[in-house]
Amino acid sequence: MAAYAGIDLGASYVRAVVGDETGDELGKYKRETPQGPTGIAVTDAVLETLKDACGDAGVEPSALEAVGMGTIGPLNLAEGEIENPANLPDTIDRIPLTGPISNLAETEDVHLHNDAIAGVIGERFHSERNPDDMVYLTISTGIGAGIACDGHILSGWDGNAGEVGHMTLDTEGTMDCGCGQDGHWEAYASGQNIPRYAREYYEAGDWETDMPIMDADFTAPDLFEYAGEDEFADTFIDRLARFNAMGVANIVQAYAPLIIYIGGGVAENNPELVVDKIRQQLPDMVFGNIPEIKITTLGDDVVLKGALASAMTEGTGDREKLRG
Template identity: 40%
Template structure:
């Protein structure tokens, strides 16, 4: 039997799965390496597969990689990824050498959009946006059944939509007022500290952040649930920023379906989904799309990577010359 290898490379975790043509057979979730050279991640993927799935290696038909961005799509390289400390992460060339078969690399959200189109909520639709609200903010876009790639593979970096050109908040890319600066999970504790200092807010969350520099978005949302004033203010700003970003997406791409995913959203959709969607129609010049959370949960990137490997999009095949 032939199998496909799906890799979802994230800033915090890397998910790797052996799959049939339409579902996950076995998977593992590993901590993404934070030190090394441009080949560290590829070696880590290869060694993980050898360790976890040795019996499948000779029967792997193709490999799909859903990667953190931005990408040099032609070379299959992640370049200066915002939330990982590498100048380059070489993927396409070393993984092709290791596995000796076809490898396709795309941005993780782009892959997820393709996964939704092939296996998920996007099957009946020609115009789809998949939006990830996670460590960063990104999207994958399908217009008239065409997966959008762009000259360098970055025709989807919606996290860098400027939603406040007067903002003091600096994005990981160095720009100011970007959506990701407000809503990227890695930035949320920093937003909380800035708001507390600017508005002289005293709260349990602020005291916690001062004592715990390693605090995460999870902590901020937990304090919001407790009714902490600062936590509620941060989440309110998150919602407003995301509503503005999503309205921009709808106005730009005119999708029939917008699928929401990403760890920050999926772990907090009980307090985010209705607030983000409510009132969106007031900022949209076209008709509203269907908006739903992904049904794949944390595995959406793996299904995206599987779709790249098992049913490769023509647009990506042309770019990567496979």
């Protein structure tokens, strides 16, 4: 029996799964992501998690045919590592991954992707149509996309293709993004920045609201809870929908996907207020064919299942490349 592994490295948790040649799960493991003191501690946690998943599956790491991995970024594919991860402490400047995983599994067949690219591989593999042209978009703490175009998974020379959250959607640059630039999609509509933008928009107008919008602990979920009950909340949610539809329209014009799967906490927890509103506004923004817009079919496991699918299909999600 052939065995494959997928790894999901996030800012909070490391998860690993081992599956057989059909993708059926044999074993898995999860642990917290170390917050330092250096990137080597994170590397060690990844290796230990993979070992523990193999132990749960009754498989030696050296018996793995291939390993796929979806991770936070930014990536340096040439070195097989993460460089200066945005969501981990500043003491972590680099996290070696491909080399150490290859040594543990005794295989050169290790596929490293950012998390959104792993997401599109997973959605492609598990889609009934196994489409060549599709997108996985995550609207969560940040915003990013994985893109399959003409059957190719787009990674870019450094592994960081699909950073669509850093598209400039506001030429006035009202809000600054966490990356340091102004006017980016993520600065307005990501889970991390929605409360900040809501306060900015509230203070710039003449609004009344029952929401505790100026409280330091006001969050994106708090905003959506007031939908249908608060005029400012409804107006602001519509404004977010405009930014989201603009961003999706740009993706459609650039890559012409047949289908876009949308995941991430902001979208998955508020499908009617996020995904449905994108569907409604998209026809007014797109010149050409409108893709099908759907909520992710894989939920919180989209990156992990995408990483496993990557290992099984040479980094593509194309079922015609299945091994075994």
